[in-house]
Amino acid sequence: MSEKPDLIITNGKWFHDGTGGNNHYDFKKGNYLYQCYITVLGTKDSAPANLTIYQNGKEILNQDAKIVPR
Numbered sequence: 001m002s003e004k005p006d007l008i009i010t011n012g013k014w015f016h017d018g019t020g021g022n023n024h025y026d027f028k029k030g031n032y033l034y035q036c037y038i039t040v041l042g043t044k045d046s047a048p049a050n051l052t053i054y055q056n057g058k059e060i061l062n063q064d065a066k067i068v069p070r
Contacts, residue, residue, distance in 0.1 A: 007029075009027040009029050009034060010027075011027070012025040012026060012027040012034075012036070013025065013026045013027075017037075020040060020041035021040030021041050022037070022038065022039055022040050022041055022042075023037075023038050023040070024036060024037040024038065025038075031055055031056050032053060032054065032055055033053070033054040033057075034051065034052075034053050035051070035052045035053075035054070036049060036050075036051055036065070037049060037050040037051075037052070038067070047064035047065065047066075048065070048066060048067050049064070049065040049066065049067050050062070050063070050064055050065055051063055051065045
């Protein structure tokens with residue numbers, strides 16, 4: 001985590017998903033949409049976060065993610 005990132009995206013839009021506390025952020029850069037889902041209410045096997053990337057509306061990546069404290 002000490003290396004310089006390849007990509008920095010800012011000015012995301014926050015979305016509240018239902019009443020369980022789960023939420024996600026949408027970040028747009030060019031023809032890419034990055035959706036970062038944060039799992040507050042899930043199962044014991046749920047990842048704390050998930051990243052999905054779309055290019056021109058087509059999903060090109062979907063993977064579990066970690067939340068890294070600042």
